[in-house]
Amino acid sequence: MAGMLEYKCPCCDGAIKFDSATQKMKCPYCDTEFDVDALKGYDQDLKEDAKPSEMEWATPGGSWAAGETAGLNTYACKSCGGEIVGDANMAASACPFCGNPIVLTGQFAGALRPDMIIPFKLDKKAAKAKLKEHLKGKTLLPRVFRSQNHIDEIKGVYVPFWLFDSDADAQLRFTATRTRCWSDKKYDYTETSYYSVRRDGTLGFDSVPVDGSSKMEDDLMESIEPFGMKDAVPFQTAYLAGYVADKYDVSAEDSIERANRRIRQSTEDAFRQTVTGYETVKLENSSIQLHGGKAKYALFPVWLLSTSWRGDNYIFAMNGQTGKFVGDLPVDKAAARKWMLGLTAAITAASYGVMWLLWLARIL
Amino acid sequence: MKKTATRLRSLCAALVLLTLLFTLSVPAFGVEGGFADLYYRMNDSAEVLTEDEDNELEDALEELSVRQSFDVVIATIDSLESVGYDDMETYADDLYDYCQFGYGADMDGVLLLVSKGDRKWHISTCGYGITAFTDAGIAYLGEQMTPALAEGDYAAAFRTFIQWSDTYVTAAREGHPYDVKNLPREPLSPMFLLLALGIGLAVAFVVVSVMKGQLRSVALQQTAANYVREGSMNVTGHRDLFLYRDVHRTERAEERESSSSSGGSSTHTSSSGVTHGGGGGSF
Numbered sequence: 001m002a003g004m005l006e007y008k009c010p011c012c013d014g015a016i017k018f019d020s021a022t023q024k025m026k027c028p029y030c031d032t033e034f035d036v037d038a039l040k041g042y043d044q045d046l047k048e049d050a051k052p053s054e055m056e057w058a059t060p061g062g063s064w065a066a067g068e069t070a071g072l073n074t075y076a077c078k079s080c081g082g083e084i085v086g087d088a089n090m091a092a093s094a095c096p097f098c099g100n101p102i103v104l105t106g107q108f109a110g111a112l113r114p115d116m117i118i119p120f121k122l123d124k125k126a127a128k129a130k131l132k133e134h135l136k137g138k139t140l141l142p143r144v145f146r147s148q149n150h151i152d153e154i155k156g157v158y159v160p161f162w163l164f165d166s167d168a169d170a171q172l173r174f175t176a177t178r179t180r181c182w183s184d185k186k187y188d189y190t191e192t193s194y195y196s197v198r199r200d201g202t203l204g205f206d207s208v209p210v211d212g213s214s215k216m217e218d219d220l221m222e223s224i225e226p227f228g229m230k231d232a233v234p235f236q237t238a239y240l241a242g243y244v245a246d247k248y249d250v251s252a253e254d255s256i257e258r259a260n261r262r263i264r265q266s267t268e269d270a271f272r273q274t275v276t277g278y279e280t281v282k283l284e285n286s287s288i289q290l291h292g293g294k295a296k297y298a299l300f301p302v303w304l305l306s307t308s309w310r311g312d313n314y315i316f317a318m319n320g321q322t323g324k325f326v327g328d329l330p331v332d333k334a335a336a337r338k339w340m341l342g343l344t345a346a347i348t349a350a351s352y353g354v355m356w357l358l359w360l361a362r363i364l
Numbered sequence: 365m366k367k368t369a370t371r372l373r374s375l376c377a378a379l380v381l382l383t384l385l386f387t388l389s390v391p392a393f394g395v396e397g398g399f400a401d402l403y404y405r406m407n408d409s410a411e412v413l414t415e416d417e418d419n420e421l422e423d424a425l426e427e428l429s430v431r432q433s434f435d436v437v438i439a440t441i442d443s444l445e446s447v448g449y450d451d452m453e454t455y456a457d458d459l460y461d462y463c464q465f466g467y468g469a470d471m472d473g474v475l476l477l478v479s480k481g482d483r484k485w486h487i488s489t490c491g492y493g494i495t496a497f498t499d500a501g502i503a504y505l506g507e508q509m510t511p512a513l514a515e516g517d518y519a520a521a522f523r524t525f526i527q528w529s530d531t532y533v534t535a536a537r538e539g540h541p542y543d544v545k546n547l548p549r550e551p552l553s554p555m556f557l558l559l560a561l562g563i564g565l566a567v568a569f570v571v572v573s574v575m576k577g578q579l580r581s582v583a584l585q586q587t588a589a590n591y592v593r594e595g596s597m598n599v600t601g602h603r604d605l606f607l608y609r610d611v612h613r614t615e616r617a618e619e620r621e622s623s624s625s626s627g628g629s630s631t632h633t634s635s636s637g638v639t640h641g642g643g644g645g646s647f
Contacts, residue, residue: 140575167596176604188616193609197602204596208588223582226590262588269587274599326581340572348564352557359552 006078006102007241010034015079015100017242020120020320025238036119036238077102089213092158092245101242112247113297114235118227120156120243120301120320127154127303127318130325134316140339142332145309153306156320158240158299159221160212160248164259166293168203168267173285176278195278199271205263207296210255212248216302217315218258223326224319227300231321235299245299252295264288403463405429406522410440410480417519424526432537434492435465435473436529438522443481452477452644456488457634466490471638476525478518485513486644489629494641496536497529498629500544502643505532513647544627 007016007025014029018036025034075084082097092103108114128151135146174197181190207229211221233239267288275281301320306313309330316327405425408418421438429435439459441447449455456477460466466473470491477486485506489497497505505528512521535542629641 134581138575138578140572140579183616186616187613189611189613191609191611194607196605196607198605199599200601201597201599203598204593205588205591206593208591217582219582219584222585225585259588262585266587266589266592269589270592270597271599274602328582329579331576331579336572336576339575340568343568343571344561344564346564347567348560351563352560355556355560356552359556 006100007238015241017101018119018239020123023119023121025241036236075102075104089215089246089249090244091247092240092243094242094244103237103240103245108235108237108247114160114299115296116232117158117235117239117299118229118231118301118321119233119239121231122303122318122320122323124154124156124303126323127305127325130318130323131305131316134325134327135329138329140332140336141329142335145330148309151305151307153304155304156243157302157304158243158245159216159302160246161209161221161227161298161300162212162248162250162252162255162259163207163209163296163298164205164256164263164293165207165296166205166259166263166290168205168263169289169291170199170201170203170267170271171287172199172268172271172283173197174199174272174275174281175284176275176281178277179279196284197275197278197281199274201271203267203270205266207298208259208263209298209300210258212250212252212255212297213246214249215246220315220317220326221302224302224317224322224324227319227321232298240299243301248297252297256293256295260290263290403465405435405437405465407437407439410442410478412440412478412480412516412518413522414519421519421522421526424523428526428530429467429473432530432533433467433472434496434533435467435471435475436526437463437465437473437475438478438525439475440478440480440518443479444484446481452479452482452484452486453488453632453640453642454635456486456642456644457638457640458636460488460490460640461634461636461638467492474529476522477644478513478521482646483513484644484646485509487642489641490638492533492536494629494631494639496532496541497641498541498543498627499641499643500547500627501532501542503645504542504547506643506645510645510647 008014009016009027009030009032011032012027012030014027016025016027016032016034018024019026019033022033023036025036026032073086073090075086076082077084077095077098077100079100080095080098082095084093084095084102086093086104090104091108092101094101131151135141176195176197178193178195179190180193181188183189209225209227211218264286268283268286272281272283303318303320305316305318305327307316308314312330314327314329316325318325404422406413406418406422413421425436425438429437437460439456441455444450444452444455447455449458456475459477460471460473460475465471465475468491472492473490474493474497475488475490477488479485487497487502487505489502505525508524508528509521512518512524532542535546540546630643631639631641634640
């Protein structure tokens with residue numbers, strides 16, 4: 001059973017959390033700041049302190065149907081004693097009663113412990129500002145969506161990612177053509193020369209990320225890439241305080257196919273670029289072997305914003321490190337029709353005018 | 365009416381034939397005002413027109429000729445052989461000269477000769493006609509007439525001829541005869557309106573698609589280009605092998621001669637010593 005951890009301020013006993021602006025742990029009550037590294041030892045002590053919690057509950061009333069509780073865990077908040085219900089993968093959250101940030105230590109124990117983490121660099125305010133920016137300059141966004149837009153929920157999430165390192169050995173064969181044109185008095189000639197082009201080589205990839213959480217849409221997560229590994233630090237549970245975190249529920253083996261596909265495409269692209277001096281280049285055959293593959297487990301910071309409009313949910317994601325903001329928006333169908341009609345009319349009139357001018361100038 | 369007309373016309377034809385056959389060297393005898401009124405301007409020897417069409421065209425030619433003081437004449441023959449000639453130009457010129465068409469001292473006028481059997485047409489011009497009907501103008505007129513001629517709708521072809529003759533003479537009198545650089549033109553075809561609509565739709569579609577594209581920012585990544593280890597690319601083998609070549613040749617479009625022509629009218633002298641212009645073609 002997972003234990004639960006609250007980082008208490010050594011000064012005032014308030015619940016402290018990670019502050020993205022200062023990149024330190026900060027107590028929101030007395031403003032005391034602690035270096036994350038200094039907390040490493042403290043973290044260690046806390047873990048040793050924490051005895052496996054006894055969590056035997058006598059559920060009042062009816063009993064749970066078999067399997068119904070399988071995905072659910074309940075915890076008691078250490079500050080207020082309120083009951084926190086979370087699914088089996090929840091690793092960090094906040095108490096719904098007192099709002100204190102909590103971290104469930106058991107989720108990241110043993111083999112499940114992430115190798116590294118990129119701490120949040122941008123805070124909630126930045127995410128809100130980015131959303132505003134995201135809605136700007138979009139002609140076909142319904143006006144009402146922009147003016148009535150209110151965020152239902154905004155949360156900072158550490159999303160589990162698998163990072164794959166790999167070396168690719170590639171043997172590629174292309175068909176390429178080169179053309180030459182000339183003419184004499186009677187004929188125009190076009191000569192097409194066909195070449196078989198072969199490229200062998202190696203290419204290395206570092207930390208190709210694949211979303212390890214089934215709750216997160218893969219396309220949403222891939223859209224906020226890239227994450228810069230220069231900011232990655234060894235994992236410490238302290239970083240999770242104040243955010244929501246899940247552990248992975250898609251295994252590395254299941255994720256590797258996705259990484260392979262991207263690595264394969266990139267390798268082909270990279271070697272194709274070495275085939276120069278031709279008019280057309282077509283890949284005929286590609287044989288790519290990946291070896292030296294290593295998988296790492298990392299948590300990446302993501303701000304998730306969700307809103308609903310006319311019965312549909314819209315989810316936005318912001319890269320908590322770089323600030324890249326993505327999210328599909330609704331289309332104002334009436335406005336799109338108006339633009340289509342207006343533009344068609346205007347451009348038709350303009351091009352017909354140009355045709356008339358050409359006709360008058362005796363070109364047509 | 366038709367009977368007398370036919371008789372008169374046969375008389376004219378007989379006269380022409382006689383004159384041509386026996387007195388080829390007789391010099392043109394000019395009579396003030398010409399003999400044009402003696403002959404019908406619509407001279408349908410090949411009988412390709414109905415009586416109504418014949419009368420209608422005759423009236424139109426008469427009205428036009430008098431109004432413009434410029435003779436516009438149409439003649440049809442069964443074939444060159446039937447009139448004992450082997451050249452459209454010569455026969456057209458001679459017919460014009462011997463029938464004394466033309467207004468004024470310069471014998472201003474134009475004659476359209478159509479040979480039904482040879483499927484040929486020829487326009488002979490004289491006097492002011494040489495100015496009004498340039499080579500390019502005659503070629504264009506031919507293009508307008510040949511479709512109707514080819515279909516055997518002679519009346520329509522002749523109506524076209526009369527209409528354009530009127531336009532040509534008017535344009536020439538205004539000082540800018542139809543020529544290489546000043547040919548009558550079709551109005552802009554309605555096809556271009558459709559084309560413009562097509563362009564409008566295509567561009568609008570692209571623009572609206574781009575606008576819609578702005579609203580979509582979520583997509584799977586296709587590559588891992590961001591994660592290539594720097595300097596790790598190593599090409600260990602490369603070979604560019606030439607396989608074969610093939611050569612296509614296409615004939616070059618011949619440059620259009622008309623674009624190099626300076627325009628104007630070419631002239632020649634007929635057997636009776638009169639200067640004529642003109643040109644012709646087949647249908």
